[in-house]
Amino acid sequence: MLYGGARRNRTLRRLSDCSIPRYPNRPTSAGQPRRQGVPTMKIAHLLKVTALVVLTASLSIPDADARTPRRDRNKTEEVVRYPNATRESPKAENSPRLARDLQKMFDLYNGGEDLEGSISLAEKIIGNERAKPYDRAASLMIAGNAALGIDDYPRAIDYLERALESDALPNNNHFATMHTLASLYAQEDRAEEAVAMVNRLATETRSEDPELYGLKGAVHYNAGQYDQAVAAIRKAIELKTEGEPDSNWIQMLMASYNELGQNNEAVLLAEQLHAKSPDDKRILLNLASLYAETDQGAKAATLLEGARARGMLTEKRDYENLYAIYLNLDGKEAEAAKVIQEGLDKGILPADARTYTFLGQSLYFSDQIDAAIAAYQKGAPLDTTGETYLVLAQVLTNEDRNAEAIAAAKQAIAKGLRRPGDAWMVVARSEYYSDNIAGAQAAYREAAKDPATAEAARKALAQISR
Structure with a gap:
């Protein structure tokens, strides 16, 4: 021989x-054809924390002077959003001579069409020697949110940090500014600052608001602190006594469990999420990924085949995930070949060397030699x-x-x-x-x-x- x-x-x-x-x-x-490394499935990474824009409607705007018509004489008293806060809310006192500029700045910001104009007016007020601490703090806050509105995150962070340092905003706006800053830090990959800010917010407000703990969980998640993310998100879900918990919380909790290697908990949550939203493609793909990662390939294949039958597999990665699973199951190479061929026929999989190599491999190992x-x-x-x-x-x-x-x-x-x-x-x-x-x-x-x-x-x- x-x-x-x-x-x-x-x-x-x-x-x-x-x-x-x-x-x-x-x-x-x-003398033997080689098996190629098949594409891998991963739990979809969540988007970064979305920055929360502070609503200027919660600002207190005193009347400018006797010549200015009084507005909202009969308005109801503002809701106190942080009743357990350790900080005493300062009184909003502005300079009557700057009230018109303040009001115009607020109007420009709320109109949304001239955010740079609102920033220019804010700068004018900030630099006015007659401006009181509240005038400057409110202007810094508006400028920060206006900069956020035009996706200028570095400038938004600078303004909002200065607004916070001024310590002159009413509690509702002061703590909302902290909330926004925590979100922005996370967006800008400033994980330590995001975590520090959200922890400070939770401590100083002593809030039992589930949204706050949802934010805290998201910040920890984006910082890679999965244990802390689990604790915060579980508390958010516990505090959410009305309505269903935000699906993003459950997604982050599931992903955190997965990162921690606690796959049984992750799978259970993924199944619950899929049961509630069977037509949500991202949820379905995440569950399939978890099945595959926990040696439940047959379940993953069944799930994705069902999605394929319903026309939910519309992207290259979708088909790659399904044929990857089949190539990892004993005796399923023929099924992998069918999936690849369908992807090619529909133009979803590219007709390139890689795809034809996987097709050839699938056919070869299912004893379809000529094909x-x-x-x-x-x-x-x-x-x-x-x-x-x-x-x-x-x-x-x-x-x-x-x-x-x-x-x-x-x-x-x-x-x-x-x-x-x-x-x-x-x-x-x-x-x-x-x-x-x-x-x-x-x-x-x-x-x-x-x-x-x-x-x-x-x-x-x-x-x-x-």
Whole structure:
């Protein structure tokens, strides 16, 4: 028997049995097609914390002077949002001479069409020597929220930090500004400041507002502090006595459990979330990912097949997730091939070397050899590395299509194959099985020039040269 040149029998052999997400490329002996690493499924990362814009309607705006018509004489008393706060709320006292500018600034901000104009007026008030602490604090707060409205986060943070430092805003606005700052810090990847601010907010307000703890959980989540995120979000859910908890809280809680390796808790939450929103694609994909990561691949496949039947799989990643799961289940390669072919037919999966390689692999390991060869033949010219031509050559030589195998192997070499010795080994075996001993010897000599195949090539050459 030739060293390294034995024919593969017709029984297909599984090269590796791994579950998502770890399905590595593994080197195979020259003469066997390699399994490619299939795409992995991940729990979808949540969007960063959304910054909360402070509503200026909660500001107290005293009358400018006797010539200014009084507004809202009969308005109801403002709701105290933080009744347990440790801070005594300062009285909102403004300079009567600046009341008109203040009102115009508020109107520009609330109108939403000239946010830069509201910032300019705010700067004018801030720099006025007659401005009282409240005038400056309110102007800084408006300027900060206006900057936030035009997505200028650095400027928004600067204004809001100064508004907070002034310590002159009523409690509702003071603590709402802290809330917004915590969100902005999280948006800007300033995790330590976000965590410090949200902790300060919780401490100083002594609030039992579930929204506050939802924010706290989100900030900890984005900072990678998953234990703290779990504690905060669980408290938010506990405090939410009216209506359903925010679905984002449950998503973050599920993801935090997953990050902590507490997969049973994560799966249970994901199942609950999916049961409530069966048509939510992100929730469905997250549950499928958790099933796959917890060795429940069959459940993941069933879930995604149901989504496929309902037309929910509309993106490249969706199809990759499903065929990845099938490739990690025993005996499901034929199903993987069907999914890939459907994705190609619908134009969802790209007709590139990678897709055709996975299609060829799926067909080959489901004993559909001719179809596998056809898939590799489509993918090989599109692969700039030559690897697909090498796999094609290995399959062809295993099927005694030696002339085609030699041609494919030489195409792989021509494309600059990283380990050309592998291709020369295929050429050598194909020449040998074509009874061209001289050709086989010449090919083995070429393979011996590659350190990766040198030893095997020399042994095989010695064997056929006796």
